[in-house]
Amino acid sequence: MIEEQYLPVYRHSLAHILAKAVQKFFGDETVQLAIGPQIDNGFYYDFGLPHPITEADFPALEKLMTEIIKKGEPFTRKEVTKDEALAIFKDQKYKVDIINELPADELITIYTTGDDFTDLCRGPHVANTKDVQSAAFKIASTSSAYWRGDEHNDSLQRIYVYAYPSKGELKEYLDFLAEAKARDHRILGPQLDLFFIDQMAPGMPYWLPRGMRLINTILDFWRDEHETRGYQEVATPLLNKNSLWITSGHWDHYRDGMFCMETEDKDVYGLKPMNCPNSLIIYKRKRHSYKEFPLRYSDCDVLHRKEKSGELNGLLRVQMFRQDDSHNYVTEDQIAEEVNNILDIADRFYGIFGMTYRPELSTRPDDYMGELSLWNRAEAELKAILDKRYGEGGYDINEGDGAFYGPKIDIIMKDCLGRQWQTGTVQLDFQLPRNFNVCYVAADNTEKIPVIIHRVIYGSLERFIGLLIEQFKGAFPFWIAPSQVGIVPIRAEHNEYAKEVAKLLRRNHIHIELDLDDSHMNNKIKNYKNYKVPYIVVLGDKEVADRTVSINFRDGGQAHDIPLDDFIKMCNYMNEAKCLDLIKSVDEIKPIE
RNA sequence: GCCCGAGUGGCGCAAUGGUAGCGCAACUGACUUGUAAUCAGUAGGUUGUAGGUUCGAGUCCUAUCUCGGGCUCCA
Numbered sequence: 082m083i084e085e086q087y088l089p090v091y092r093h094s095l096a097h098i099l100a101k102a103v104q105k106f107f108g109d110e111t112v113q114l115a116i117g118p119q120i121d122n123g124f125y126y127d128f129g130l131p132h133p134i135t136e137a138d139f140p141a142l143e144k145l146m147t148e149i150i151k152k153g154e155p156f157t158r159k160e161v162t163k164d165e166a167l168a169i170f171k172d173q174k175y176k177v178d179i180i181n182e183l184p185a186d187e188l189i190t191i192y193t194t195g196d197d198f199t200d201l202c203r204g205p206h207v208a209n210t211k212d213v214q215s216a217a218f219k220i221a222s223t224s225s226a227y228w229r230g231d232e233h234n235d236s237l238q239r240i241y242v243y244a245y246p247s248k249g250e251l252k253e254y255l256d257f258l259a260e261a262k263a264r265d266h267r268i269l270g271p272q273l274d275l276f277f278i279d280q281m282a283p284g285m286p287y288w289l290p291r292g293m294r295l296i297n298t299i300l301d302f303w304r305d306e307h308e309t310r311g312y313q314e315v316a317t318p319l320l321n322k323n324s325l326w327i328t329s330g331h332w333d334h335y336r337d338g339m340f341c342m343e344t345e346d347k348d349v350y351g352l353k354p355m356n357c358p359n360s361l362i363i364y365k366r367k368r369h370s371y372k373e374f375p376l377r378y379s380d381c382d383v384l385h386r387k388e389k390s391g392e393l394n395g396l397l398r399v400q401m402f403r404q405d406d407s408h409n410y411v412t413e414d415q416i417a418e419e420v421n422n423i424l425d426i427a428d429r430f431y432g433i434f435g436m437t438y439r440p441e442l443s444t445r446p447d448d449y450m451g452e453l454s455l456w457n458r459a460e461a462e463l464k465a466i467l468d469k470r471y472g473e474g475g476y477d478i479n480e481g482d483g484a485f486y487g488p489k490i491d492i493i494m495k496d497c498l499g500r501q502w503q504t505g506t507v508q509l510d511f512q513l514p515r516n517f518n519v520c521y522v523a524a525d526n527t528e529k530i531p532v533i534i535h536r537v538i539y540g541s542l543e544r545f546i547g548l549l550i551e552q553f554k555g556a557f558p559f560w561i562a563p564s565q566v567g568i569v570p571i572r573a574e575h576n577e578y579a580k581e582v583a584k585l586l587r588r589n590h591i592h593i594e595l596d597l598d599d600s601h602m603n604n605k606i607k608n609y610k611n612y613k614v615p616y617i618v619v620l621g622d623k624e625v626a627d628r629t630v631s632i633n634f635r636d637g638g639q640a641h642d643i644p645l646d647d648f649i650k651m652c653n654y655m656n657e658a659k660c661l662d663l664i665k666s667v668d669e670i671k672p673i674e
Numbered sequence: 675g676c677c678c679g680a681g682u683g684g685c686g687c688a689a690u691g692g693u694a695g696c697g698c699a700a701c702u703g704a705c706u707u708g709u710a711a712u713c714a715g716u717a718g719g720u721u722g723u724a725g726g727u728u729c730g731a732g733u734c735c736u737a738u739c740u741c742g743g744g745c746u747c748c749a
Contacts, residue, residue: 116748125747133677166749179749189749201749224744225677232745236676239744267742272685280722280740389675393741501746572706599706607710621708633709 091213092119092244094156094206096126099242101198102145103128106138114200115175115228115237121499122254123218123244127226127237129175134238139220146218153211154195158204161189166201175228176201217251218244264497266550267395273555273612275563276396284393284400286543291563294592296542298561300381303405303539310426312377312407317359319382323349329358330516340385352385357535360408361517369521371412374531375419379407396547397502403542409534413455416509416532417462423507423536424470427492430538435661436552438504441491442467443482450485451511459509460488486512497551504540504548556613556635559655559663566652567609568595571602571621578625582618582645591652606633615663618648640665
């Protein structure tokens, strides 16, 4: 059995075995070898191939790999000079590329598998292909990838392989993939009647009644929390003349990402891809004093961004979305405190959904604009804040990855397949106020330039809801559930009481569904269960007589003889407390902080 | 944009180049029910779109649209 610590070694060795198999597969034709690194679930290898590999070729390739392993071919390591390496790989253009970029004094090693396949490699490897015999691997997929990840370079064929120390562990991973499918928001969303996307509007979701309730609930919460914290909501034009973005500077940088149109009188209009320029127009409307700061103009307008084809992904990558946006105007001295305030909001929001995220700090790029001293000071402040909140190592730093207008902190989350997505972000902007030539009057009666903090907490509502669906597998916490209570009268004679229960719950702002159809109660229950309604209340003779409800819980089990008043108390409590778990009796109600 | 794969009634699926079927949902009727699918019947598609090959195309070819996996991981 191969020990866990050798995982990278044999994954790497398997990559060479794959490369040898691919070489054999194409026979005399030249296979150009690029790179073959390990990844979380195995490894991949990039090749320049005479023709693409398809899924139909997988079994043959796997068979070739197994043969090489069974043969027990040794991995032979050899140290060579740069010139020797260049000579050995003279027909391998990507290897030559790599060798040429190595420092002159670098120790270069090559590995030969058996006696007929040599690859440039740092190693280490197993001693013999037999050593990976107990390992389990499976060719997963292919894709095209550009050499060095740059679309101007050659397009290569990438082959992905799942690789684990044993059959059991591989099966575990495949089971995880199956489980992920059951959480996939693209399947669950339409199934739960939350949203769908039609091909007439790619990447632009239709929100159905249930999905709209979800959006409204999390936005209501957002508005309440932000109004408390001194935010003021505005709404601005979705369609603007392009001169707006010429002023902001976006026209040069972002034009390709915009949906534009020309009017009869030759004006060019565009759908706004971000809110900031419009926020500046509002700011410019009058003269501002430092006494107003931080001045926080929030808005949740719909934005449009044109994506390259092949980039869309359900709700996680769309072309039309709403941001829970705000532009906070602050003095340079207020940056640190305001960023802290914003991260407080983020913690409150992510906490309430039971979600965990990882912060990332992106620092000054080469093409930065503005004063270096301001950049340095701001970055130091952001680092201090992150150190204090998340501890050293509790966040990632992407050096040089900030926007040209300022450093930023991103909030990164993972979807059901472990793919990373940015949700929230806090971006400092030293440049936009200059482009729009805005100022504020400082205490000493001089005009100063404000700093803008662009920030979103949810990020895009669409993306956030996509992640919410996956997080909860569609079984949302009570307070955001699109349908909170499903009401099932057993026979027609219970309909009157059912209507009364419905009315009372509505009066308490509970989202209910009432099924007065004369179909079987089992059908009604099934229906609500499929929608993952948290509470299904069943009403029959007994309930009518005692003014009670019977509850069928989403996650199993029932409760009987619950006084109607108590049930309403339970619902109200969960709406207020916003708890993640369903309470099952009125006794579980605790004081709300 | 690039490579591979996929598009069949609202949804999930089937159909060796030879008459497009099934389940769920919908609709009608019967049943009047105590916690996840009562029974019977009816209707609904010409297979993403546009061409082509063929006596004949859901199936083969070309183009196009949309969707899915991937295009950050660096010998």
